[in-house]
Amino acid sequence: MTETLDPMDQSKIDHQKLAQQLLAQAKAEGVELVGPNGLLNQLTANVLESALEAEMDEHLGYEKHHVRGRNGENSRNGRRTKTVLTEIGPVQIQVPRDTDASFDPQIVKKRQRRLTGVDEIILSLSAKGLTTGEIAAHFDDVYGASVSKETISKITDKVLTEMTEWSVRPLDSVYPVMFIDAIHVKVRDGQVANRPVYVAVGVTTAGEREILGLWAGDGGEGYGTRTGSFP
Known part of the structure; x- marks a missing residue:
């Protein structure tokens, strides 16, 4: 009986073989897996540069x-060197240029110094209660990369702006069903402590769930411990 492999399964097998070959070659040549000159760093640079060249072709x-x-x-018109901060640390890439300077890359945009995943790491660390100084020290210790406190503040402030816009958005006039529950999160208010955050979820007339609002409490999950008032 002949077994037919699914194309997706075949793709996975090829990726595994490729990874094994790359690791074997790196080991034979004494190349580290991580670090400024590590295998992951070089692969990331190669992928980004290939994508930028494809954008230039288009x-x-x-x-x-x-x-x-x-x-x-x-x-x-040649290339210029640029360093971007990624989830594996700083990666140096060569960005192609054109003679009339009209090339506007999208994979790594002009003046972009961080890939998207880095912003997510900063927001995650901030959500866990770390200060801007502690986050900056984390990137220096773990990635060997310098991220200023000002940059970290800009990233977290952007989320606050988006939250403000979300909090004043218009709501439906009627929600047939509404649920209220609480989740516990770490909040920095002088010191880091677990605080309940009350979540109101409404079900629209179309049957879709929508978060209506969030309220910070100061104690247990009981209704009487919430700060502010529910709609």
């Missing part, structure tokens, strides 16, 4: 070394 309308680049049209 921007120009032809591939690298094509004859159209020699006919006075907008063409490649």
Whole structure:
């Protein structure tokens, strides 16, 4: 009986073999897995650079070394070095340039110094009660990367702005069903402590659930311990 492999399963097998080959080659050449010159760092740089080159191909309308680049049209004009902070630490990449400076990459945008995952790490650490100084020290100790307190504050302040916009959004006039519950989170108020946060969830007339609001409490889950009032 002949077994037919699913294309997705075949893809996974190929990825495993590729990973094994890369690890074996790195071990043979004495290349570390992590670190500034580690395997993961080099792979990340290669992937980002390949994506940027593909974006440049699309921007120009032809591939690298094509004859159209020699006919006075907008063409490649070397590359510039850029360092971006990733979830595995700082990664140095080569960003392609064009002669009329109209290339606007999207994978790693102009003036972008952090990939998305880094912002998520900062928000997660902030949510656990760490100060901006502690978060900066964490990145220095774990990733060997410098992230200023000002940058950390800008990232967390952006979330506060979005939360403010969310809190004043218009609500439906009628919610046939509403649930109220509490979750415990760490809150910094002079010191870090577990506080209950009350969550009101409404069910719309279309049957969809929607979070109506959040209220911070000061004790247990009892209704009488909440701060503020429910709608």
